[in-house]
Amino acid sequence: xxxxxxxxxxxxxxxxxxxxxxxxLTLHRAKxxxxxxxxxxxxxxxxxxxxxxxxxxxxxxTQYCSHSMLKHLxxxxxxxxPEMNEYITTxxxxxxxxxxxxxxxxDAVFQNIDxxxxxxxxxxxxxxxxxxxxMDYAVMLKYHIERGAExxxxxxxxxxxxxxxxxxxxxxxxxxxxxxxxxxxxxNVMPGSPDQSLVSMGIYIFNKNRLIEMLEADQxxxxxxxxxxxxxxxAWLGQGKVMAFMFGEECGRVSQDRYWRDVGTIDSxxxxxxxxxxxxxxxxxxxxxxxxxxxNDQHPPCRTGASASGRHEKxxxxxxxxxxxxxxxxxxxxxxxxxVFIDEEAEVEDCIVFGDVRIGKGVKLxxxxxxxxxxxxDGEVIGFDRVKDSTRFTVSESGITIIPxxxxx
Numbered sequence: 001x002x003x004x005x006x007x008x009x010x011x012x013x014x015x016x017x018x019x020x021x022x023x024x025l026t027l028h029r030a031k032x033x034x035x036x037x038x039x040x041x042x043x044x045x046x047x048x049x050x051x052x053x054x055x056x057x058x059x060x061x062t063q064y065c066s067h068s069m070l071k072h073l074x075x076x077x078x079x080x081x082p083e084m085n086e087y088i089t090t091x092x093x094x095x096x097x098x099x100x101x102x103x104x105x106x107d108a109v110f111q112n113i114d115x116x117x118x119x120x121x122x123x124x125x126x127x128x129x130x131x132x133x134x135m136d137y138a139v140m141l142k143y144h145i146e147r148g149a150e151x152x153x154x155x156x157x158x159x160x161x162x163x164x165x166x167x168x169x170x171x172x173x174x175x176x177x178x179x180x181x182x183x184x185x186x187x188n189v190m191p192g193s194p195d196q197s198l199v200s201m202g203i204y205i206f207n208k209n210r211l212i213e214m215l216e217a218d219q220x221x222x223x224x225x226x227x228x229x230x231x232x233x234x235a236w237l238g239q240g241k242v243m244a245f246m247f248g249e250e251c252g253r254v255s256q257d258r259y260w261r262d263v264g265t266i267d268s269x270x271x272x273x274x275x276x277x278x279x280x281x282x283x284x285x286x287x288x289x290x291x292x293x294x295x296n297d298q299h300p301p302c303r304t305g306a307s308a309s310g311r312h313e314k315x316x317x318x319x320x321x322x323x324x325x326x327x328x329x330x331x332x333x334x335x336x337x338x339x340v341f342i343d344e345e346a347e348v349e350d351c352i353v354f355g356d357v358r359i360g361k362g363v364k365l366x367x368x369x370x371x372x373x374x375x376x377x378d379g380e381v382i383g384f385d386r387v388k389d390s391t392r393f394t395v396s397e398s399g400i401t402i403i404p405x406x407x408x409x
Contacts, residue, residue: 003054003138005122005123005141005142005145006053006054006055006138006141007056008120008121008122008123009055009057009121009122009123009124009125009137009141009205010055010057010058010059010116010119010121010123010124010125010208011050011055011057011058011059011124011125011126011127011137012058012059012061012109012112012124012125012126012127013032013043013046013047013050013058013059013060013061013127013128013129014061014105014108014109014126014127014128014129015030015032015033015043015060015061015062015063015069015129015130016030016061016062016063016064016066016093016102016108017030017031017063017064017130018030018031018063018064018065019031019034019064019130019264021264021265021266022034022263022264022265022266022269023394024371024394024402024404024405025266025269025369025371025402025404026065027065027404027405028065028068028405029065029067029068029069030062030063030064030065030066030068030069031129031130031264032046032069032129032130033065033066033068033069033072034263034269035337035354035355035372036132036263036269036272036273037273037276037285037319037335038319038320038321038335038336038337038338038352039294039321039337040292040294041069041072041294042129042130042131042132042263043060043069043072043073043129043130044076044292044293044294045131045132045133045134045292046127046128046129046131047077047088047293048134048290048291048292048293049127049133049134049135049136049137050125050127050137051293052136052253052289052290053135053136053137053138054138055125055137056080056084056085056086056087057085057086057087057119057121058087058088058089059089059091059112059115060073060088060089060090060091060129061091061093061102061108061109061112062090062091062092062093063092063093063101063102063108066090066092069090070090072295073088073090075295076293076294076295076296077293077295091112091115093108093111094111094112095111096111096112096114103225103226104225104226104227104228104230104231105126105202105226105227105228105229106215106218106224106226106227106228106231106232107219107226107227109124109126109211109215110215110216110218110219110226113212113215113216116208116211116212117212119208121208122207122208123141123144123205123206123207123208124205124206124207124208124211125137125141125203125204125205125206126203126204126205126206126228127202127203127204128201128202128203128262130262130263130264131201131202131260131261131262131263132259132260132261132263132272132283133201133247133259133260133261133283134259134283134287134290134292135154135203135247135260136251136253137203137205139250139251140152140154140203140205140245141205143243143245143250144205144243144245147241147243148241149205149207149241149242149243150206150207150210150236150240150241150242151204151205151206151207151210151211151233151236151240151241151242151243152204152205152206152242152243152244152245153169153177153180153200153201153203153204153233153242153243153244153245154200154201154202154203154204154245154247155169155198155199155200155201155244155245155246155247156198156199156201156246156247156248156258156260157190157193157196157197157198157199158196158197158199159195159196159197160187160189160194160195160196160197163184163187163197163199164183164184164185164186164187165183165262166183166197166199166200166262167180167181167182167183167199167200167202167229167233168180168181168182168184168187168188168197168198168199168200169198169199169200169244170188170198171198171244175243175244175245175246176241176242176243176244177233177237177242177243177244178237179237180200180229180233180234180237181234182227182229182230182234183229198244200229200233201247201260202228202229202262204228204233210240214232214235214236214239215232217235218231218232218235221235247260253289253290259275259282259283261275265396266369266394266396266400266402267396267397267398267400269369270352270369270396270398270400273335273352274333274350276319276335277317277319277333277335297322297323297338299321299322299323299338299339300322300323301322301323302320302321302322302323302324302325302336303324303325303326304325304326304327305326305327305328306327306328307327307328307343307344309328309344311328311344311345312328313326313327313328313329313330313331314329314330314331314332315330315331315332316331316332316333317332317333317334318331318332318333318334318335318336319334319335319336320336320340321336321337321338321340321355322338323338323339323340324336324337324338324339324340324341324342325340325341325342326342327341327342327343327344328343328344328345329342329343329344329345329346329347329348329359330346330347330348330349331348331349332348332349332350333349333350334348334349334350334351334352334353335351335352335353336353337353337354337355337357337372338355338356339355339356339357340353340355340356340357340358340359341357341358341359342359343358343359343360343361343362343363343378344361344362345361345362346359346360346361346362346363346364346365347363347364347365348363348365349365349366349367350366350367351365351366351367351368351369351370351383352368352369352370353369353370354369354370354371354372354405355372356372356373357370357372357373357374357375357376358374358375358376359376360375360376360377360378360379360380361378361379362378362379363376363377363378363379363380363381363382364380364381364382364383364384365382365383366382366383366384367383367399367400367401368382368383368400368401368402368403369400369401369402369403370403371402371403371404371405371406371407372405372406373405373406374403374405374406374407375409376403376409377409380409382401382403383401386399386401389401393407
């Protein structure tokens with residue numbers, strides 16, 4: 001049952017970033033629209049969290065390369081009833097307050113501040129649309145209200161050596177935030193844990209009226225970069241009560257997998273996909289009462305079988321989506337989206353293959369990400385010679401080769 005507090009909450013999903021670190025997967029789509037796990041888009045996780053948390057008023061702020069995501073939201077997420085004051089509404093950058101794109105996360109919300117003023121919301125949840133996780137926001141809202149906070153920041157722990165890529169948080173014994181350092185060169189560690197830092201997840205709950213005041217003050221500061229982590233939250237610490245909510249300690253209805261990944265780079269995106277293939281996956285996609293919703297195309301079932309020449313297929317730890325065919329090929333530890341055809345004698349290992357891809361006879365792929373609408377001709381070998389691959393494709397720091405959308409051999 002929806003509580004009155006959830007009914008008076010509006011979620012703002014930030015989905016307009018260019019995602020340059022995830023290029024070339026983001027050359028033709030926004031980062032939240034990138035395919036994940038063979039079936040989903042990244043934004044599906046945040047939107048599913050909203051539905052399961054009984055947040056039914058959702059504004060999705062878009063900007064760069066938004067067509068793919070707009071189509072996905074239209075096809076898969078037109079499910080709420082506007083006549084019941086429920087909606088998932090896309091809000092393109094409208095340049096109401098200046099002739100410029102969104103300058104930062106806080107500016108993106110400020111540029112749509114009229115939508116906040118006009119709503120009857122009491123609380124605003126600001127969420128990132130490009131993280132992979134499951135979370136019951138109702139638990140976080142309850143925590144926010146019970147502690148009398150003006151702002152609450154969802155936090156988790158990460159290894160100190162990677163904490164410089166996040167906003168590092170300092171708290172007192174009551175979990176009130178007393179320090180916030182965005183992407184510091186030397187991250188502070190948690191007391192008693194010299195190898196761990198407490199970091200922001202980029203998930204916030206605000207009291208609406210106070211948020212409006214802080215955004216207006218931030219806009220008046222010409223030295224601000226207009227970002228929540230760099231500017232608004234640090235400025236808030238001396239002016240009001242800002243609390244840290246520990247992700248995973250109070251889970252509500254979602255299972256306690258405590259999984260959260262910022263998939264902002266090729267290597268982190270690849271690793272998060274591979275996590276789904278672990279013997280006991282770190283992210284449980286099979287919790288029946290917390291499913292991840294997406295758009296489901298009308299496609300035929302997937303099929304595996306022997307080739308006409310009698311060569312049998314070999315499958316080992318593979319996620320396959322509908323419409324895919326593996327005929328007389330070997331596929332190991334890989335994720336296949338819909339309408340992937342793999343011909344006989346091909347060998348595919350440790351790969352992520354997006355939809356509408358044809359992999360020809362005798363092709364060998366290892367540690368590759370193959371984007372949509374690609375036909376790999378017979379006999380191609382990719383992922384075994386980094387120097388050679390780098391002359392044609394993008395290769396990540398860890399050696400993942402990305403074959404971009406529509407690549408012609």
